[in-house]
Amino acid sequence: xxxxxNLNEPQREAVFHTxxxxxxxxxxxxxxxxxxxxxxxxxxxxxxxxxxNILAITFTNKAAGEMRQRVDNLVGYGAESxxxxxxxxxxxxxxxxxxxxxxxxxxxxxxxxxxxxxxxxEVCRQTDIDTKKFKERMLLSVISSAKxxxxxxxxxxxxxxxxxxxxxxxxxxxxxxxxxxxxNALDFDDxxxxxxxxxxxxxxxxxxxxxxxxxxxxxxYQDTNTVQFKLVSLLAGKYRNLCVVGDDDQSIYKFRGAxxxxxxxxxxxxxxxKVIKLEQNYRSTENILNAANSVxxxxxxxxxxxLWTANxxxxxxxxxxxxxxxxxxxxxASDVSDEVRExxxxxxxxxxxxxxxxSRILEEKFVAMNIPYKxxxxxxxYARREIKDILAYLKTIDNGRDDLAVRRIIxxxxxxxxxxxxxxxxxxxxxxxxxxxxALMAPGLIPGxxxxxxxxxxxxxxxxxxxxxxxxxxxxxxxxxxxxxTAYIENLDADDPEDAQARIENIDELVSKAAAYEEDxxxxxxxxxxxxxLEEVALVADIDSLDENQDYVxxxxxxxxxxxxxxxxxxxxxEDGLFPGYMAITADDREELEEERRLCYVxxxxxxxxxxxxxxxxxxxxxxTQFNRMSRFVMEIPAEILDTGTFRAEKDVxxxxxxxxxxxxxxxxxxxxxxxxxxxxxDENNAFSALQKGSQLAAKPEGGLSYGVGDxxxxxxxxxxxxxxxxxxxxxxxxxxxFDGAGTRKMFAMFAKLAKV
DNA sequence: CGGTCACCAGTTTTT
DNA sequence: CTGGTGACCG
Numbered sequence: 001x002x003x004x005x006n007l008n009e010p011q012r013e014a015v016f017h018t019x020x021x022x023x024x025x026x027x028x029x030x031x032x033x034x035x036x037x038x039x040x041x042x043x044x045x046x047x048x049x050x051x052x053n054i055l056a057i058t059f060t061n062k063a064a065g066e067m068r069q070r071v072d073n074l075v076g077y078g079a080e081s082x083x084x085x086x087x088x089x090x091x092x093x094x095x096x097x098x099x100x101x102x103x104x105x106x107x108x109x110x111x112x113x114x115x116x117x118x119x120x121x122e123v124c125r126q127t128d129i130d131t132k133k134f135k136e137r138m139l140l141s142v143i144s145s146a147k148x149x150x151x152x153x154x155x156x157x158x159x160x161x162x163x164x165x166x167x168x169x170x171x172x173x174x175x176x177x178x179x180x181x182x183x184n185a186l187d188f189d190d191x192x193x194x195x196x197x198x199x200x201x202x203x204x205x206x207x208x209x210x211x212x213x214x215x216x217x218x219x220x221y222q223d224t225n226t227v228q229f230k231l232v233s234l235l236a237g238k239y240r241n242l243c244v245v246g247d248d249d250q251s252i253y254k255f256r257g258a259x260x261x262x263x264x265x266x267x268x269x270x271x272x273x274k275v276i277k278l279e280q281n282y283r284s285t286e287n288i289l290n291a292a293n294s295v296x297x298x299x300x301x302x303x304x305x306x307l308w309t310a311n312x313x314x315x316x317x318x319x320x321x322x323x324x325x326x327x328x329x330x331x332x333a334s335d336v337s338d339e340v341r342e343x344x345x346x347x348x349x350x351x352x353x354x355x356x357x358x359s360r361i362l363e364e365k366f367v368a369m370n371i372p373y374k375x376x377x378x379x380x381x382y383a384r385r386e387i388k389d390i391l392a393y394l395k396t397i398d399n400g401r402d403d404l405a406v407r408r409i410i411x412x413x414x415x416x417x418x419x420x421x422x423x424x425x426x427x428x429x430x431x432x433x434x435x436x437x438x439a440l441m442a443p444g445l446i447p448g449x450x451x452x453x454x455x456x457x458x459x460x461x462x463x464x465x466x467x468x469x470x471x472x473x474x475x476x477x478x479x480x481x482x483x484x485x486t487a488y489i490e491n492l493d494a495d496d497p498e499d500a501q502a503r504i505e506n507i508d509e510l511v512s513k514a515a516a517y518e519e520d521x522x523x524x525x526x527x528x529x530x531x532x533x534l535e536e537v538a539l540v541a542d543i544d545s546l547d548e549n550q551d552y553v554x555x556x557x558x559x560x561x562x563x564x565x566x567x568x569x570x571x572x573x574x575e576d577g578l579f580p581g582y583m584a585i586t587a588d589d590r591e592e593l594e595e596e597r598r599l600c601y602v603x604x605x606x607x608x609x610x611x612x613x614x615x616x617x618x619x620x621x622x623x624x625t626q627f628n629r630m631s632r633f634v635m636e637i638p639a640e641i642l643d644t645g646t647f648r649a650e651k652d653v654x655x656x657x658x659x660x661x662x663x664x665x666x667x668x669x670x671x672x673x674x675x676x677x678x679x680x681x682x683d684e685n686n687a688f689s690a691l692q693k694g695s696q697l698a699a700k701p702e703g704g705l706s707y708g709v710g711d712x713x714x715x716x717x718x719x720x721x722x723x724x725x726x727x728x729x730x731x732x733x734x735x736x737x738x739f740d741g742a743g744t745r746k747m748f749a750m751f752a753k754l755a756k757v
Numbered sequence: 758c759g760g761t762c763a764c765c766a767g768t769t770t771t772t
Numbered sequence: 773c774t775g776g777t778g779a780c781c782g
Contacts, residue, residue, distance in 0.1 A: 059772065060772075061772095086772070087772075088772055089772095113771080137767095188771090188772060189772095191772090192772095252770080253770080253771080253772095255769080255770060255771090256770080256771065256772080354769070354770080355768070355769055355770075356768090356769085356770085357768070357769090377770090377771080380771090414759085416758070416759090417758090418758045418759070419758085419759095420758080421758090539772075540772095541771070541772060542771090543771095557769085557770065557771095558770080559769090559770045559771070560770090560771085578769095579769095581769055581770090582769090583769070584769090595770095599770085620773090621768085622767075622768075622773070622774085623773045623774090624773095758782105759781105759782090760780105760781090760782085761779105761780090761781085761782100762778105762779090762780085762781105763777100763778090763779085763780105764776105764777085764778085764779100765775100765776090765777080765778100766774105766775095766776090766777100767774090767775095767776105768774105
């Protein structure tokens with residue numbers, strides 16, 4: 001009996017097809033990681049491939065760590081020399097060795113989103129760009145897209161032509177790049193771009209890596225962008241042993257430049273590619289899978305595949321609507337609590353939502369009910385102010401050329417060095433073409449700093465002292481010493497005693513992370529370096545901190561949930577306007593809605609045994625109340641696999657003014673979307689106006705229905721039918737309809753959207 | 758130079 | 773409701 005025996009047929013085929021391009025279309029939960037790890041094992045043990053020649057690329061460190069773990073378990077020996085890493089860390093590794101060929105210092109620092117923002121702000125100030133007209137956010141996103149498409153400033157400017165706005169952006173882009181280089185820094189996109197440039201322009205380096213990585217595997221291929229595609233093509237260019245795994249239905253990072261064409265056109269790019277579909281799902285129950293399939297079916301232009309499972313039918317999908325997000329959170333927390341009382345573990349539960357902002361109310365409830373939870377995402381740990389401060393010290397010590405870091409800490413804690421002084425140093429530095437820190441070392445040469453000179457001297461002396469210490473003591477000791485010598489914690493306390501406690505805890509955690517890093521290095525027989533630590537820290541995502549061994553409920557966005565699975569998943573905030581988001585609904589680009597739908601598909605398929613969908617009728621967004629109808633994605637799930645429970649009767653009656661408002665809004669909202677369903681017929685607008693007229697004539701109380709018992713109605717999915725019964729259930733009406741083609745169904749009027757014929 | 762007050766703008770999603 | 777920014781005063 002071999003380790004390959006418990007793979008199914010297509011899985012085995014994928015494992016054994018080792019040479020030449022291979023595309024594995026792996027539906028959700030179809031065991032793709034299993035295939036990848038077994039494939040690696042097979043390459044090493046059966047095909048005699050050296051582990052050294054294998055590269056496996058994932059998107060997150062967590063995925064990389066898991067894959068490495070599983071490979072270790074399968075392959076007895078030599079697994080540690082396989083490169084299993086994320087795109088970004090693989091690139092950093094290459095760049096640390098060779099980026100000097102592109103005129104950078106190999107000790108470059110990596111800028112995170114925060115740093116990018118600071119930098120672009122500076123650029124705007126200097127190049128007289130009105131940040132009212134060109135938002136920093138927008139500039140950065142344009143620059144990022146350009147980089148993702150490998151468009152450098154020169155080409156960008158060329159493309160701009162006579163367009164004034166584009167020219168302005170081109171100028172910002174150019175200046176931004178210049179500043180990065182001057183600071184010896186790279187942003188996230190640069191890590192990819194520079195690596196591609198390096199491989200593109202330096203034949204010997206390209207050759208070197210092509211020889212090394214004879215077998216390449218890429219996970220989550222549907223989320224690769226153009227640079228990543230280019231990188232992979234370059235690396236695989238010689239041996240063409242490229243195996244990509246992905247699911248076009250789970251492509252959810254278009255906003256970040258992911259190009260779904262990479263996976264859809266793989267066969268065009270590699271005409272000799274073998275294509276294998278993995279369609280058996282091992283994760284979810286039949287009901288969950290059916291829900292997922294019937295949602296994703298509404299998308300066009302996807303690779304045809306149908307997931308099936310040998311698992312049982314399972315429970316129905318639970319659907320609950322609440323008055324407010326508060327009630328929704330209350331329900332979820334109590335439900336988790338109930339299940340845990342019945343023997344489930346907290347960690348079997350995950351709550352997924354569209355936007356990070358939704359986590360707050362949930363968190364409050366979880367705290368109130370004493371349920372252990374972990375929120376993934378939101379503000380990255382390393383983006384917190386106190387952490388960034390300490391890191392800025394470390395960066396300054398490590399690479400004096402990172403102006404941003406120096407400026408961040410020059411007056412933190414307060415040293416009486418103000419904005420004017422900082423500006424004067426900057427000016428003088430720019431004029432002389434030297435770095436900020438370099439200029440600051442000799443304050444005497446800077447005109448106008450006079451009184452501050454001594455303060456600058458002592459700051460420089462402090463940094464220089466730390467630089468010396470960095471050579472002598474361990475990383476953890478260095479950090480501790482920085483905190484002590486700068487009296488950082490004392491100042492924190494003085495500034496705002498409110499948050500001080502939490503911030504101190506964060507700093508403690510940073511120290512333990514540094515200790516863990518050093519220990520890690522020691523295990524591998526290396527000495528942890530300051531640079532190495534900074535690098536690791538720059539490339540972690542919040543999701544990486546998720547720990548399966550801890551018993552807590554996980555709260556996160558749908559995006560973060562990709563690749564994970566839980567026995568019970570709650571999808572919160574299933575409301576039109578929230579999910580799918582307002583932007584996607586109003587956009588005239590069909591693609592945007594389809595991306596949201598894929599996101600929904602990802603969410604549903606995270607569930608193994610039970611799926612609960614919740615939504616609220618009204619919700620506070622930015623201080624004002626929004627009234628949302630149930631998400632259109634919920635409507636796409638067949639009614640017979642939904643358990644809608646009994647909607648609770650109203651405890652508190654809403655003021656009538658609100659109701660009127662809601663009705664008006666809903667009427668308004670219905671109209672633009674009425675025509676957006678596939679298979680719309682020409683006379684549907686007439687049916688719609690009949691509904692409008694009907695509701696006026698019928699003039700029923702409580703928002704009224706436009707049809708009564710015995711009327712003929714039309715349903716978007718089930719077609720025409722006759723109303724058999726209408727019963728009042730809570731706030732909504734339960735309507736029984738005998739459909740001509742789809743049998744008799746009970747449904748809630750509110751989301752059945754029946755129109756009188 | 759630094760602190761305080763008032764106003765304004767903003768929200769997907771993240772390596 | 774937040775966080776960030778800008779103006780004014782001590």
